[in-house]
């Protein structure tokens with residue numbers, strides 16, 4: 001009996017997913033609960049400070065009466081409403097189950113094994129997750145002062161680069177790519193590289209003439225802009241986003257998406273939200289004011305605040321332990337913000353701009369944290 005292998009005990013057959021699936025960790029969202037706390041102030045997911053426009057509640061309640069019917073898979077009424085609100089042709093719009101779905105579909109369609117996807121160093125984590133799941137090689141371009149550096153993005157381009165994904169403003173850094181830089185990037189990228197401009201926070205940008213990406217989409221065949229109802233419209237729970245793209249890319253997305261990827265409740269909420277004439281203007285005005293004030297107060301408390309064009313601030317505590325201690329201090333007082341260590345920013349907490357009362361509480365508690373910390377240092 002030589003060389004005859006002993007058969008191994010049979011392993012129960014189990015389905016095995018593609019290896020790419022295990023190349024990523026599951027996305028972890030901002031936390032919502034603190035054990036033992038009655039009132040929690042959640043400033044961890046950049047949800048708009050005021051929830052949805054009141055008309056969206058009524059529209060969702062009315063839509064609930066029709067829940068036995070499938071939605072219109074083509075989302076004609078919603079695309080019409082989006083088109084009207086943004087002066088865009090409805091047939092160049094595709095709606096999604098959150099803009100995350102649009103991003104994932106684009107990456108699946110244009111990426112894949114052998115394809116490279118470029119994002120910025122501290123870019124939104126969904127690009128990396130969706131890119132790796134699709135089999136892409138994900139490359140991260142170095143940033144300058146936490147902002148996307150167009151030259152660094154261009155340096156990473158190779159013949160196998162297929163997609164560049166940039167959030168503008170970016171989450172979690174809050175930095176903005178100026179229009180002229182975005183244009184220069186598009187001009188210098190190869191024509192067959194898809195540029196995805198994720199404009200989830202565009203409504204908060206307080207710059208006259210700011211273009212969230214529409215002009216670049218219109219100018220060619222290779223740029224897509226994605227938008228969401230999850231931020232200024234306060235509808236993160238409804239899951240609603242959309243993309244604006246050239247006809248050939250719209251066709252690709254319509255082939256790939258689920259036939260009923262957007263619920264009729266979400267669509268009704270979106271249509272009603274868009275009909276509120278002052279919602280965006282008022283939300284943006286509040287955000288700019290509250291963000292400036294909070295930045296000043298956090299600065300005065302002795303912490304560095306990065307400039308932000310979005311509805312959150314990135315606060316730098318100088319060291320990971322300090323960021324963790326500040327996070328603990330806030331949590332003990334019912335305030336949840338986001339430690340952005342997983343984004344490669346271990347010294348920082350990202351704080352969503354809430355109502356004035358919520359911002360005041362953050363400022364007071366960070367000031368108190370600093371005072372207590374300095375007293376300890378002085379004692380020690």
Ligand SMILES: *Cc1c(COP(=O)(O)O)cnc(C)c1O
Pocket residue numbers: 046097098099100101124167170171198200227228229230231236239240241
């Ligand atoms: C919040 C966010 C989104 C929006 O995701 P939805 O799926 O529409 O809720 C997209 N991109 C960035 C950068 C975000 O921060």
